[in-house]
Amino acid sequence: MDETKELLKKKELRVTQIRCQVLEAFQENEHALSPQDLQALLGGLDRVSLYRTLQVLLDKGLVHKALEKNTQTYYALCDSDCSDHAHSHQHVHFTCESCEKVYCLEQASIQVDTKGYQVHTWNLNASGLCVNCR
Amino acid sequence: MDETKELLKKKELRVTQIRCQVLEAFQENEHALSPQDLQALLGGLDRVSLYRTLQVLLDKGLVHKALEKNTQTYYALCDSDCSDHAHSHQHVHFTCESCEKVYCLEQASIQVDTKGYQVHTWNLNASGLCVNCR
DNA sequence: TCCAATTATGCAACATTGTTGCAAAAAGAA
DNA sequence: TTCTTTTTGCAACAATGTTGCATAATTGGA
Numbered sequence: 131m132d133e134t135k136e137l138l139k140k141k142e143l144r145v146t147q148i149r150c151q152v153l154e155a156f157q158e159n160e161h162a163l164s165p166q167d168l169q170a171l172l173g174g175l176d177r178v179s180l181y182r183t184l185q186v187l188l189d190k191g192l193v194h195k196a197l198e199k200n201t202q203t204y205y206a207l208c209d210s211d212c213s214d215h216a217h218s219h220q221h222v223h224f225t226c227e228s229c230e231k232v233y234c235l236e237q238a239s240i241q242v243d244t245k246g247y248q249v250h251t252w253n254l255n256a257s258g259l260c261v262n263c264r
Numbered sequence: 265m266d267e268t269k270e271l272l273k274k275k276e277l278r279v280t281q282i283r284c285q286v287l288e289a290f291q292e293n294e295h296a297l298s299p300q301d302l303q304a305l306l307g308g309l310d311r312v313s314l315y316r317t318l319q320v321l322l323d324k325g326l327v328h329k330a331l332e333k334n335t336q337t338y339y340a341l342c343d344s345d346c347s348d349h350a351h352s353h354q355h356v357h358f359t360c361e362s363c364e365k366v367y368c369l370e371q372a373s374i375q376v377d378t379k380g381y382q383v384h385t386w387n388l389n390a391s392g393l394c395v396n397c398r
Numbered sequence: 399t400c401c402a403a404t405t406a407t408g409c410a411a412c413a414t415t416g417t418t419g420c421a422a423a424a425a426g427a428a
Numbered sequence: 429t430t431c432t433t434t435t436t437g438c439a440a441c442a443a444t445g446t447t448g449c450a451t452a453a454t455t456g457g458a
Contacts, residue, residue, distance in 0.1 A: 144454055146406065165444080176408050181445065183406095198332035201415070201444065224381050233381070241375040242388065247358050247367070250392035254376065258384035278425055278434065299415080310437050315416065317435095335415065335444070400458085407452070415444075423436070428429100 133157070141190040148175060148183050153192070153207075161231035162196035162204035162223070196223045196234050197255055206234040221253055226260035233260060267291070275324040282309060282317050287326070287341075295365035296330035296338035296357070330357045330368050331389055340368040355387055360394035367394060 134153040135145050143149065155163060155171050163171070165180050184205055187193040196206040204223075222235040240254055268287040269279045277283065289297060289305050297305070299314050318339055321327040330340040338357075356369040374388055 144405065146454075148407080177444085178409080178446080179407055186406095198335075201332075201335065203335075203444090222376070222378060224378065224383070227384065235378055235381065240388075242356070242390065244356060244358065244369055244390060246395050247369065247390070248393040248398050249358070249390045250361065252388060252390040254374075254386060254388050256376070256378060256381070256383045256386040259382040261380050264382050280425075280435065282436080311415085312417080312438080313436055320435095337415090401456105402458100403454105403456090405452105405454070407450105409448105409450090411447085413444100413446070415442100417442070418440085419438105421436105421438090423434105425434075426432090428431085 137192060141192060143186065143190060148179055149187070151175070152180070152183050152187065156193065156205075156207045161233050162206040164202040164204050166202060167204075194221070196221070197225065197232050199225065199232070204232045206232075209236055220251065223253065223255050224260065225255065225257040226263055227257055228259055228263035231260065271326060275326060277320065277324060282313055283321070285309070286314070286317050286321065290327065290339075290341045295367050296340040298336040298338045300336055301338075328355070330355070331359065331366050333359065333366070338366045340366075343370055354385065357387065357389050358394065359389065359391040360397050361391055362393055362397035365394065 132150065134150045134157070137153060138145050138149055151172050152168060155168055159171075165177070165184065168180060169175060169177070184193065188195070188205075191208055193205045194208050196204040198204070206223075220240075222240065224233045224235055225231070226233070240252070242249065242252065266284065268284045268291070271287060272279050272283055285306050286302060289302055293305075299311070299318065302314060303309060303311070318327065322329070322339075325342055327339045328342050330338040332338070340357075354374075356374065358367045358369055359365070360367070374386070376383065376386065
């Protein structure tokens with residue numbers, strides 16, 4: 131059985147074409163994707179269905195919002211241990227200044243000191259040159 | 265002379281009502297403001313003029329983009345040493361989960377390790393409880 | 399395999415955010 | 429004040445995202 135089908139069934143979601151297509155697009159691209167990227171990649175699929183698909187994948191913890199940049203929202207696959215609604219935390223998202231792609235660096239580490247503000251979650255947006263462009 | 269007028273003259277910008285109003289709004293609020301916040305605070309000013317005003321203040325290094333969140337962009341005043349176009353870097357932006365305000369923590373410090381990606385600039389978005397809400 | 403119940407999709411219409419062109423108004427200098 | 433330059437405000441447009449609803453697809457059970 132397809133990997134995407136298993137992912138969906140594990141989350142008690144119906145297996146539909148658009149959900150498989152979207153998940154496959156994420157699996158085939160190491161960088162984060164916006165709805166606009168997905169429309170370009172997958173051909174002329176319905177905007178509304180795409181937004182609703184992303185919302186479902188968000189709700190079930192299959193993807194997370196990587197970055198909002200220039201009125202576009204970028205999404206990336208979650209790690210397998212990402213539980214519903216408690217995700218999108220402690221991520222480093224990296225935007226390459228050369229190829230403009232957004233990468234989700236799950237393994238990065240960080241130390242913060244925030245002067246009296248009680249931090250629950252954080253999200254680091256870095257930019258520079260990615261592994262391919264440097 | 266008003267503080268806002270001095271700020272504008274220092275940057276060789278004309279002193280206009282909307283620019284003073286916007287700068288004063290930032291000075292009177294310790295948290296970051298979106299165009300929508302500014303419209304609410306300052307009454308029914310023209311949307312286009314507001315966007316153009318923010319763009320000018322951005323270009324001249326008087327404000328920077330603090331955060332894009334839920335299709336809204338939040339802006340905050342720059343420090344006095346913020347030079348044109350070379351700003352919005354190395355900031356920590358903190359969203360309070362209780363009052364929803366976005367704060368710009370200029371003084372925070374951070375240490376990052378980003379596995380082979382060459383970081384030029386970064387921007388940390390943290391959330392939790394702010395000084396007033398905790 | 400077919401049926402029925404449930405869920406998802408696609409379309410139209412709408413809402414919000416942001417942009418562009420251009421004429422009228424305001425700011426600054428002489 | 430007067431003239432030049434810049435800014436504002438309006439209209440129209442563009443892009444992103446949302447809602448309602450009828451149609452189509454998925455899934456579990458006969």
